[in-house]
Amino acid sequence: MKYPFSGATKELAKWLNFDMASASPMLLDRAKQRAIEGIESGRVAVDTKAKGEKFLIMEILSYPLAKIMVAKTKDKFLIGKYAEAEASAFHSFLMNEPDDVVESLAKEFGFDVEDEAIQFTDYLKYLPRDEDYKLVNSPLSGGKVRVGRDAIAGLLPEKLKAELEKSLRKDMDVPLIFATYAEEIKKEVNRDKAFHTKEDFGTVEVEYFPPCIKALIADAQSGQPMAHQPRFVLASFLVNVGMPVEQIAEIFSSTPNYNAKKTRYYIEYTMGKRGSGTKYSPPSCDKMVFYGLCRGKDALCSRIKHPLSYYSRRKKIGNKRVHT
């Protein structure tokens, strides 16, 4: 049920003899909710603890319905965000699955895994943008890349995302009611929230921020004046991990001469919602060192090059000790 796109689930829907046209309003509402939540939070929330046959079936069926609704919005931004959100939920489930489940899903996704290796072209097509997966550091021989379960767990969501995006951009011949729901999604979805997350970081977890950013937060809250550069670094980092504007403003609120309106404008500027429309990323570690803002380096720092990678890595591994 965590994998509503898997063959088994599709079979179930068929067996239930499900007909889209007769979907109940309750089911349609759940599907709409699933779409909106996904787009806004960057991760589709799946209620895996749904109890009772009726609710279970609703969870399963809401997936294809949400998909159709999003497709019907014909809005590239929403489609991209929704595909990302499904992929992200998929990834977090995969990380906790036993090897054989990951393996069988890989097969179902058309990855030809043989002796723990896949064709390098398949590997490159669905490569997550993460240092960990770079081909140059991967075991390549005879046209195959040897992949462990973690690598597969990284590739599958990318493929899901690509396929979802492709299929959602196609025109679908579906009952009119879906167009109505699509309009509702377009109206109700909070684009600001969705805008935050270029990469999906899910919920913001300050605990996993890199030491340099934690130090900047401490500075901001110390009541001491803060120079432009550190202010920009902190704001752009927080924007990129998807912290809401209000919460970011809050962090800056103890700096001297705090001006709520200006701060808000400034944060939105960083987000690309004002001015040139460019969304800014925080500087790389090299630049942070150059600016004198690299502070409190820890073991993980020596393995990453960008404060945002620190965060995404930490979110994956939690507080596990990092070997240097």
Next chain:
Amino acid sequence: METSEFIHNVLRSYYSSHTVPAPPDIAEREFGAGVDKKIDWRHMSFMNEQQLNAYLRANVPFYISYSAGYYEFPEARPMQKKNWLGADLIFDFDADEYETNCTHPKNMVCDICMGRVKEECIKVMEEFLIPEFGFEKKDLHVMFSGNRGYHIHIRREDVRELDQNARKEIIDYITASGLKPERHIRRVGKRLVGPKPSDWGWPGKVARRISAEISSGSEKSIARIMGVSPATARKILAKKEAVVGGIAHGDWDQVSLSPKTWQRAFGLVAVGMSADVDRAVTMDTSRLIRLPNSIHGGTGLVACEVPDIERFAYYKDPVVLGDGEVRVIPTATMDIPLKDKVFELEKGKQTSLPEYAAFYCAAKGLVKIWG
């Protein structure tokens, strides 16, 4: 006669009497052609070989290129409207790009620079594309550009759809960019763990090279290749068998060197084993590249597929123009080896050259056409 008029006449007669075969999937390719520049016009397309040759005969371009990319609408513009369907995977090796100690002017070539280019092209095939990327020899189409370089074209279905990021990964692999030694040799607990020679990819490659060097190298060569001091090299050599034996099963702890030292050696060895390829050409999925079997207007040599690069002679095999005599006045004194001869030009001294040599020299600005 003006040089450009002469070149035009030769090319017109060549294209009137020869048929340039269509590149594979011609209808999905964009074409570009030029007279003054390599590409004066682009966004052209031809449905078939006849159309292409009709164009060549009517317009007599000095240069003609076609796209590595496949498009639904190759003549549409701007680029987005073409609807990109895929692209051949291309590697480009150009004599311009390599540092050599040739002494000739930049627009000329010699055995040193062309040898260097050939060597690099072979290295990419023999050490990367075949063993590691798993291509078969028949997948790799080596092309002579008609002037100073070679291309490798790979048209296999599964590489066509690779995007720029994927192609960057391939280039990064071949050039060892972004290789992280600290990922491959590191402390696990108290032990220093590293790659085994049997491992796949860069780690295995480097382990094999380092093992081989320690087994049979000298103090001096080890110091140079691994970037260590002679004293360290001596220390390694003193425990040679143990070190090589350790590496054989991934244990890099048989001689007391710091992880940093091994990691630096790993990096240096990898750089030495990496190849030098033009990044931009491989990553550009809309690149226009010289059309095989067309004449390069800057040399009169034919751009052509090279069946056996080891035996290919850049000054001889691509000579296809005729040998009717053309009277010329050299504007420089220089020896030009072409086909089976060496033409000795002497500045100001009128002479006659076979058409192919007159074209080559005139296009390079070494002679003026007399009469």
